[in-house]
Amino acid sequence: MVIRPVPSRRHAIAEDLRYRISSGHFKPGERLPSETQLATHYKVSTSTLRSALALLQGESLVDKIHGKGNFVRRPLRRITYAGGVAALASWTAFSAPSRLTVRTATIEAPSHLTTLLNVPPHSSLTEVLFATHEGKTPQGLAHIYVPNDLAPITPPLPEQIVVRQADFLPPPLSEVHERVTARLPTGEEATTLRISCSLAVLSLTRVVTDDVGRVVEAALLVLPGDRADAVFTARPTTDKRSSKE
Amino acid sequence: MVIRPVPSRRHAIAEDLRYRISSGHFKPGERLPSETQLATHYKVSTSTLRSALALLQGESLVDKIHGKGNFVRRPLRRITYAGGVAALASWTAFSAPSRLTVRTATIEAPSHLTTLLNVPPHSSLTEVLFATHEGKTPQGLAHIYVPNDLAPITPPLPEQIVVRQADFLPPPLSEVHERVTARLPTGEEATTLRISCSLAVLSLTRVVTDDVGRVVEAALLVLPGDRADAVFTARPTTDKRSSKE
């Protein structure tokens, strides 16, 4: 069924390693033989072997660690970002148990945020940086921006606490707007999330508006594609139907 | 601010090319000098030069075409998938003008679909395959599955027509559930969408349920990450029939 015109050397090797991993010949967490050994075994040059490993790395089957070796990935606990109104409940709409690292700052709105937040240039914003972790593995990054004129943060925010606009100032919110894209991480994101540069990330922009159209919060989230997904649930407006339950 | 401990040769070259592209020295649609020429110019081997180009390719700045050359990407018209209830209106919730390629078939539900559709094994399904195009550029893939016992397709479906469950059998729908992930495309997806293997895609699973909990439709969508995003808009239940404020 699948055509295999010229199975290049590296694809053949990747396929063999894939099989050995899935069949348990190499077990999760285990170190693979060194690249030199594997290259010798498959009778290819190290570059070719490395390009085979790069395929597996892109599939999140293998973790390369400089100076240590290539390791079979442990299956990852999946995390789920609940979008829509659910996202307002708490940042830990995330399913897994997680630690939070929080950093806040007051900044002048840079240009790409003024349009998003619909505020004048150089407005004062509060920026909240989140990083969620489970053990040592980072699970996601979040930059949350709140216009200061809407949310004068009276008490200095304590660290390690979930802070969200909706938590301490419950205004009449009218809309949660979320835009999702897929891309490769920036170098910075890759190192912070401890993921490979070739692993896709979910990039999510959330804008929360109150009932007079003011933007109450803008959030930029980055989630590693190998373990995270986002779910959105909507119900058609049941206006004309009797809302029997 | 950004640390540059050892700017590897390929990153330096990529940076230079990036600059030349953004400054207009190389214009959109234009062919770059051949890899051999560039390698000579930068005084590196062809492999190194190719790995520099691979970076730009991953950023969707450059299109490699075998036998022809490397081309500066034209800026892409962005397409937007409108999620939630809006997705029910029409598959062409897609913003851009597009052609559709449709293929339908009746199949036995494979195992991964029985759980999604909540139907018994080997149930009869109608499978609808979509590919949207704008000109020659594919914009997205969709596999839509409809249980046949819910939707006996009486007339054979005409090709080139938008077919959606909601279009010809408007049931009392109760819920649209969408799950979004980011990943790299499979080889097949990459060739169908004419994208590079290193370009992330948005993968979207949509499940539509009617008011008695039956799954009316399941859709698997794949959208190229360089031009597509998905938006979801939700309003907190501002129901007037709510008893509590």
Next chain:
DNA sequence: GAGTGGTCTAGACCACGAG
């Protein structure tokens, strides 16, 4: 057939991690 990118080699040397 001429020119392009795609794959691969058989090395060299550098950078990181751990003992």
Next chain:
DNA sequence: TCGTGGTCTAGACCACTCA
């Protein structure tokens, strides 16, 4: 220090496109 992966070289040969 030693073994690991990371970068790079200077080629060879193959596959694709187009005139």
